[in-house]
Amino acid sequence: MNLGSLSEDGIRKFGEFQSCYFEGRWYTNVEINCMSNRLANALKSLGIGKGDRVVTQLPNCVEIFAVFNAVFKIGAVIVPMNPILRPDQMSYIYKDCGAKATVTSSDYLPWIEAAQREAPQLKNIILVDKDDVKGTIYFKKLVSDNAEGLEILDMDNDDLAALIYTSGTTGNPKGVMHTHYSLWINAVSFADFIFLSSPVTLTNVRRAFNEKNYQIEETREVVTSVDRSTMFLAVLPLSHSYGLSFMSLGALVGGRSVLLKWWNPVEALKTIQDFRIKYMALVPTMFVQLLDHPDFDKYDISSLKYCNSGAAALDREIAAKWKERTGISIHEGWGLTESGATTAGNPTTRQPKIGSIGVNMLRCNRMKVFDMEDRELPAGQIGEIVIKGPAVMQGYWNLPEETAEALKNGWLHTGDIGYMDEDGYFYITDRKKDLIIRGGENISPKEVELAICEHPKVLEAGCVGVKDRVYGEEVRAFVVLKQGERCSEEEIIQHCKKLLPTFKTPKQVRFVDSLPKNILGKLLRMELRKME
Secondary structure: OOOOHHHHHHHHHHOOOEEEEEOOEEEEHHHHHHHHHHHHHHHHHOOOOOOOEEEEEOOOOHHHHHHHHHHHHOOOEEEEOOOOOOHHHHHHHHHHHOOOEEEEOHHHHHHHHHHHHHOOOOOEEEEOOOOOOOOOEEHHHHHHOOOOOOOOOOOOOOOEEEEEEOOOOOOOOOEEEEEHHHHHHHHHHHHHHHHHHOOEEEEEEEEEEEOOOOEEEEEEEEEEEOOOOOEEEEOOOOOOHHHHHHHHHHHHHOOEEEEOOOOOHHHHHHHHHHHOOOEEEEOHHHHHHHHHOOOHHHOOOOOOOEEEEOOOOOOHHHHHHHHHHHOOOEEEEEOOHHHOOOOEEOOOOOOOOOOOOEEEOOOOOEEEEEOOOOOEOOOOOOEEEEEEOOOOOOEEOOOHHHHHHHEEOOEEEEEEEEEEOOOOOEEEEEEHHHOEEEOOEEEOHHHHHHHHHOOOOEEEEEEEEEEEOOOEEEEEEEEEEOOOOOOOHHHHHHHHHHHOOHHHOOOEEEEOOOOOEOOOOOEOHHHHHHOO
């Protein structure tokens, strides 16, 4: 099977409809599919075929969907790249994946040209925004110059479809290998989860010309879909496993979305109001910025029914405040690139358990908690969360040792420490590799961060371990204060002493303007360790 066939399956199932609104106009599912077919033929004309890697390095835009599908349809491998990576990380990925082409914007051209010196196999730079840059190819001309007709290449289930690089929180980014089947089963299982929660039956009317009687004839077909009035806000970065999942899911359920190029609180509020958005998925920082905006109450967001949060832990206070001001619960979820993005979540059919990442959402997967000897732990006991199933990655690109470490006996060891309660809800307490060990005592940086954030002057905090001659490691805290506030290091330390044991109290406190985070808002502790 070929993942690129989902878009054409969706057209046959739901017919043509307005599927995505972006920067002033609607695009239909047929229009986007046509763009992908033309681009697929163009890529083939450039000598790109089965197994070749193609990078997409773009902010959110409709072209991303076309690129994803075009690459799938010809059997090549998509490499979605965070457009705001540092130049050294960008060069590393281009060199590591051996990409033959990239679809990007002129904004990133200087760094891509620098990357070419390290990755000479990168021959084709396709720009979506300019047609007059020497050494590049213009996307729109490439598409318009090629035919729409395309035969989708038949692929084996285990053929590589995507190479998605992790954020590199503990070293160089690792290329996560996903097959056509692993991405397909992830999307299908998530669609199944949605249909179990809120199925809608639609009658699809098809009109076709009958050459025998010269009449336009109608046929009616009953299909399961999401309600056509259900509008999704798409604002999380598509240049991630989330983007692949979002695109495939939309084809499977017939979803309609409004796509924002970049995150902006005012633009998001205006979009929710104007398009009567019903469903949105954000990261916790985005919910905070919406709540803190002085004009929040001026916008009508009463259309919202489902609000999801992921990528980082959702603070209980934020969840409670959102519920109080909007009347809507935030349903927290969890996933990782290695498991195909969508893994666990609080079901929308019942009230969420605040603080929990929810239950196993995909019936094709199994989730458990293992001890250090890979033995299953009962409910309530803390260990490492592990996942097994067809939605799990094939492995890490050119990293056999790291693959063997992550995939032991078929179980993906996530590195997330937590437990499962009696109802099957999972809770994350820490990251395995983030633990700070002071004098033989394990310290959860998350626990220290939560304590610091209880200080009324603190906006957010991040903690890491730093070397200490006596204890091995001590806690160093990086603190962002609320706007206009002033605070001393000693004030934070004394505050922590009231809430934490002495050995968990930060030894050092540094005040910073912001914390380093990845494209999805996850704290980058590796970057914190580098900060002086």
